[in-house]
Amino acid sequence: MTRFAFLLAGAALLAAPALAQTAPGDQPTLFRAPEMAATAKEATAYPLFAAELKRVRREVDKAIKAGVVVPQPKDPGGGYTHEQHKRNYTAIYGAGLLFRITGEQRYADFARAELLEYARLYPTLGNHPAASDQRPGRLFWQSLNDAVWAVYAVQGYDAIRDSLSPADRATIDDKLFRPMARFLSAGQAEEFDQIHNHATWACAAVGMIGYTLRDKDFVEVALKGLKRDGKFGFLAQIDQLFSPDGYYVEGPYYQRYAMLPFVLFARFIAANQPEQKIFQHRDGVLLKAIRTSIQTTYDGYFFPFNDAMPDKSLKTDELYQSVAIGYEATRDPALLSIAKWQGRTVLTPDGLMVARDLAAGKAQPFPFVSQFLSDGPRGEMGGLAIMRSGPGDSDQVLVAKNAAMGMGHGHFDKLSYILYDNGHAIVTDYGAARFLNVESKDGGRYLKENESWAKQTVAHNTLVVNETSNFGGKWKVGDKLAPGQLFWASTPQATISTAEMAGAYPGVRYRRTLVQLPVAGIESPMIVDLLDVTGDKPATYDLPLHYAGQITAIGFPLQSNTAERPVLGKANGYQHIWVDATGTPGAENGAVTWINDNRFYTYRMLAPAGASVILGESGANDPRFNLRREPLLIERVAGVANAQFVNLLEPHGNYDAGEERTTASNSRVKGFTHVRTNDADLVTIRLADGRAITLAIAFSADANAAHSAAVDGRKLDWRGHFARFDAGKGN
C-alpha cells in the first residue's frame, strides 16, 4: 500500500513498504482527498495557477461541448485523427485534474466517457494504417505517440479512478490500459528494451499504468526492462542517457523532449515508492538534467544542435512540468524565475506550489553561467562548452559543440560552434529540415533534405575534408567516437575551450581552440577561433561559417556570379549551396562585415596560404522549397596535408533606426596576426585605438608547463595552456 501523501504546506516523505496491487487504494497518486479542499480554495489565489486553471477549463469545457469524439485511427502527423487523439489525451488529463481541483463531477464524467470509448475502440485496433517505419503505433502512426497518449491519459485516469464504479474501473483497466501497457512493453519488445528516448516514453507509460492499476509487474518491467535484470528499463536509461552533468545524449532539443517522461515517471515513483529515492539516484542526475536543459538555451530557446526545430523554447509542456516537478523536489528559487519567464505552470499540486511561491516573491534569477557540460554516461565523450558573457537574455553566448554523435538524430558536426549575441543567433546551426506536423511537408516528418543538408558537415561551422561528412555520414560509426576536451577555463580575462577530434575523417586529426575575449569598451566579447588540422595526405579543407545578417563590407576583391548562379558541388550537402562569389583574400584584407539587427560583425580570416573564400547561400537543388535560404562563407584550401585556420569575429557598433544614428559601423581592429612557435600559437589583435592583445595558446594542455615566446620584441612568459597579454592604453 502506498503511503505517500502530498502535503500542500510542505512535503513529508514517509518510508513505505513495497507496492501492493489493490484497487482503488490510495488513489489518486498526486491529488489526495484531504488536500483537495485546500487546493480548491487556493486555486484562484495565485495568478499563474489561476490562469492555468482558466486555460484548462476552457480547453476541457470545449472538449465536453464537442462531445466524445474518438475516431478510427487513419491520418499521419498533423492530420485530423492524429490531432483529435492528441486533443483527447489532453482533455482526459485536464478533466482529471479539474475534477480533483474543482470537485465538479462533470469533469470526472467526461474523462470516464472518453476512457470507456477508448476501451471500446482499443481492443479492435491493429497497426496504424499510416505507419511507415519500424515502430507502428495503434492510435498514431508511430508507437511513440501511443506512449505519450498513455502517459497523459493515465494521469487523468489516476485522478478519477477512485470515483468510478468497480465495473467501469475493470473495463478501463482491462480493455484499455492493461492491453496498452502490454503492447508498449512486450508487444514491441525491441523498442521497449532499448536505451533510447522512445523507450523512455514507453517505460513511463507502462510504469505509470502500473502504479495506477496497482500492477506490480508493469512497474517492475518499466523500471528494469522486460527481463527485469536492469539491463534496460527506466533506471538503465537514467544511467546511460545522461552524462554526470545531466546532459542528455541527443542534445538540448531532444533533452527538452526527453525530460518529460523522465520527470513525470520519476514523480510517480517518488509519490508511490519514495524508498526508491529516485531524485537522489546517481547523485541527483535527474534534477541536474532539469537545470542543464535550462542552461542549454539562449533567450529561452534551446541551442538547435542535431535534429532540432529552432523555434522550440522553454515555453513547452515538457518544461512546465520539469520546472514544477523540479521545484517540488528542490525548492530551488531559481526555478521560480524560469516559471515566471514561461508565464505558465501545470495544474498539479507542484504547479500550485510554484504559483504560490512565485506570488510570494521568492523567485531568484536563474544562474546562467559559462560551463562545460560533459557528454557520455561517464562524462568521457566530449561535451558542450558554453561561454556566456553574462546571465542576461541578450548577453553573448558561444557554444562549442564538442559532444558525441548523439545517436540517429545526431549531426555530423564534430567541433562545430554557434554564437549568439545581442539577442540573436549570429553564427548559426540550421537545426533540422522539418515542418513539424505540416501535412503537405511529408506529413510533418523529417524531410529528405534533413539527410542531404541539415545533418551534413558542410551545413555546420566546422572542418570539412574533401567535401565529405564526418564518419562517411554513418552515425553508427560516429556514435563510437567522440572529441576529447583538452582544456576548459572561464576567467574574467577570457573563456577558453580546446578540443580535439580524431577519426571523423580517415587519417585526419584536428584541434580547435575557441576563445571568448572581453575587451574593455567593446560592445561584446570578441571571438578568436584557431583550428589546426593535420592529415596524412594532401586534401581539400573547407571551413564554413553560417552567419546571419546582411553583408555591409568585404575587404577583398570578388569574382561574382551575376549572369547565373552555379551550385558548389554534387553531394554531402554541397549540392544545396549556391555560389554567389569567390575571392582570394590577402594577409591584410581577409574581412567580411555584416549587420544583424542593430549591430555589426566583422569576421577576419587568416586563412592558410593559397586559400580562397566562397560566398554562398543554401537552397540549391531544392525543388520543393524545403530549405531556408541562408548565407554562408567557406574558407577553402586545397592540396595540403596540414593547415591552420585562424579567425577573429568582432561584434561592433550600433545602428539605431529610430534615432537614425550609426556608430562604429567599421571594425575597430586594425591588425590581426598569428605566429606559431615550437610549442605554442600566438594570436595578436591590434585595435585602432592603440591597444594590442596577444593570446598565447600552448600545444600542451598541461597546467604547469612553462612557456615563453617573443612578440614584437616583447618577451612573453606564461604557465599552462592559455595566457592573455594586454599592451597599450587605448584612447
Place this chain on the structure above:
Amino acid sequence: MTRFAFLLAGAALLAAPALAQTAPGDQPTLFRAPEMAATAKEATAYPLFAAELKRVRREVDKAIKAGVVVPQPKDPGGGYTHEQHKRNYTAIYGAGLLFRITGEQRYADFARAELLEYARLYPTLGNHPAASDQRPGRLFWQSLNDAVWAVYAVQGYDAIRDSLSPADRATIDDKLFRPMARFLSAGQAEEFDQIHNHATWACAAVGMIGYTLRDKDFVEVALKGLKRDGKFGFLAQIDQLFSPDGYYVEGPYYQRYAMLPFVLFARFIAANQPEQKIFQHRDGVLLKAIRTSIQTTYDGYFFPFNDAMPDKSLKTDELYQSVAIGYEATRDPALLSIAKWQGRTVLTPDGLMVARDLAAGKAQPFPFVSQFLSDGPRGEMGGLAIMRSGPGDSDQVLVAKNAAMGMGHGHFDKLSYILYDNGHAIVTDYGAARFLNVESKDGGRYLKENESWAKQTVAHNTLVVNETSNFGGKWKVGDKLAPGQLFWASTPQATISTAEMAGAYPGVRYRRTLVQLPVAGIESPMIVDLLDVTGDKPATYDLPLHYAGQITAIGFPLQSNTAERPVLGKANGYQHIWVDATGTPGAENGAVTWINDNRFYTYRMLAPAGASVILGESGANDPRFNLRREPLLIERVAGVANAQFVNLLEPHGNYDAGEERTTASNSRVKGFTHVRTNDADLVTIRLADGRAITLAIAFSADANAAHSAAVDGRKLDWRGHFARFDAGKGN
C-alpha cells in the same frame, strides 16, 4: 511683442499684435519664467516625463563631460564629423530644455559654449567637402542636415537666450544664426523656394530663427517665400504637400520625417503669433496629418511605400514631438495611447502635459480604422485605401497604394498593394535599398539598387507591361498622372477598393478591385484581387507577388532550375531576379501555400489562359550584397492585348511550435471561379465545409445602377458596384 503664455493647467490663446523685433523680449518661446517652478516640481512626478528627463540629462551630461567638440566638417553621413555635429545639436537642444526645467546654470553654460564655438566656426565655412549633389550644406554634406541642425539648435538657444549677456547674444545672433538663416533661405534660393520637404526644413529653420532673434523678415520669408508672395514658403507647403485628409505627398515614411518641421514650426508660430491660427489653417490639416501619420502604420511601423526604410516606427523623435504638440493643440486622449506605445515623450511643456494626463489614466485607444486617404492638394490624385480587420496590432491590414507618384522618392508602383496579417508583413513592399548612415554602404545614401530594383515596377505587387516600369521610369512624368479611385466602401460584409490607372504604360489602361472579405470561422479575412488590363496591342503582362514566408505546398507541376539559377531579365529590375522554377497552372491547381510565423497563406490564381508562373528570389546581379534576398512569384501572360488576373489570398490554420500542434495547414477553399457577364465580374469561393460566397463587381461604379446575373442557376440581383452573396451553411 509676443503675448502667448503657455499655461500648464490649460492653454489660453490671446490675440496678439504683430511681432516686434526685440531682444531678448518674451523669451523663451515655450518655457516661460512663471511656469518653470511648476515644471521643475512636476518634472519627476510622471513616469514618462521623468524618464525623458533622466535620458536627456544622461545624454547632455555625457556631452558636457566630453567638452565642446566642434570639428571641421569633413565626413559624409555616418562619418565622425557628421555624427558629432548631430550629437552637438542634440546636446544644445537638450541643454536648453534642461536649463529651463532644472534651473541648473551649467546647462545654459554648456549650450552657450557650444553655440559660441559654432559662431566662431560657421563664418569660416564654405560648401561641405563631401557634398555630392545640388544641395551642398556647410556643417553637413547636404543642406537638409544643416536645416535640421538649425531647427534643434535654435530651440536650445531660445531656451537660454534671455540668460546671456548682450555681447554673447549678439555674437550668436550675428555670427551663427543670422548667417545660417540667410544661407538656408536666400543663400540657396532654388532649394528654399520649392514645394518640397527639404524646403520645409529650411523654412522651419529660418522661421524659428526669426522668432528667436525677433527678426520679422526671416519670419515673413519663412511663411511666404523669398518673394513674400505666398507662392512658396511654409503656408504654401502646408497647402500643397498635404491632401485634404492630411496625407503627405511622398507617402508615410517621408510623412513621418516631414511632420517634424511642420509641427515644430507651427508650434513656434502658435506660441508667438497665435492670431495666425496655424493649427486651424485649412480645416486643421496639420492636426489631421498627425493622425494620418499614425493611421499609416502597422503594429507601429510605417507602411514602407516609396523610398522607405522598413524599420521605421512611431518610436522616432518626429512622432514624439508630433504626438506632444498634437495633444497640446487638441487634448485628444487617443494620442495618449500612442505616447504610451512609444514609451517616450519630449522634454517640453507639451510633453509634460502628455505625461501628466497619461499618468492620470486619461488615455483612450487610438481609433485605427479602415479608411480611404485621398492624395493630392485637392484630393484629386488617387490615394491610399486602408482596409483593417480590426484596430489591434496583429489584425489584418491591406493597403492599396492608389496614390500619386510622390516626387523623386516615389516608386513606380501604380495600383500596388501590401498585406499585413497576424502581426507580420505577408505581401511586401521592398521599401528603399539603403543602409542609413552606414559608411561602407555608399556613405549611407540611397544605393544604386534603389533605382535599379527598389523603385522599379516589378519590385512591387502590381502589373508590369513588357518588362518595363511605369512612366518609362521617369518620375517627373509620373508626377503629373495619378490613379482614379472609382469606388471605396467598408461594411461588415467586406471592404472594397476599385481604382483605375491610365497612362502608366502607353496605350494600356488597367483597373484593380481589392476586397477584404471576412468569413465566419476563418482566422482572418480572405483577399480577393481582380486586375483587369486593356491594351491597344499584344503585350507581355506580369503580375508579381512579393510574399514573405516559406513555401509549404505548390498545386501545379514545376520545372526547377537545380543545376544553375538563371536571371530573369536584363533591365528594369528583372536583372535582379533569380529564377528558381516555372510552371503552368491549370484552372484547378493554381495555388501556392506558404507559412509565415504560425499561420499559412494560400494564394490561388485564376491566371489568364496560357499564363505561366515564375517562382524567384531577389538578389541577382548584386555583387556588393546590397539587396535583401526575398521570394516572389510572377504570373505571366504573353501575346495578348487584354487580360484578367483573378487571385485569392487565404490566411488559414495555426502552427504552434510550443504545443507541437498544427491545424488547417491545408487550404479551406475547394473551389475558386470567375465569370464575366456583360456588365460585371462574378467571383465565387467554395469552402470545403459547403459554404459558397459570390462577389459581384459591376463595371460601373454607379451606386444606383441595377445589375443581375446568374451563378449555378441561382439569380443574383444587386444595386451598385459591389455585392456579396453567401450560400450554404458550413459545418
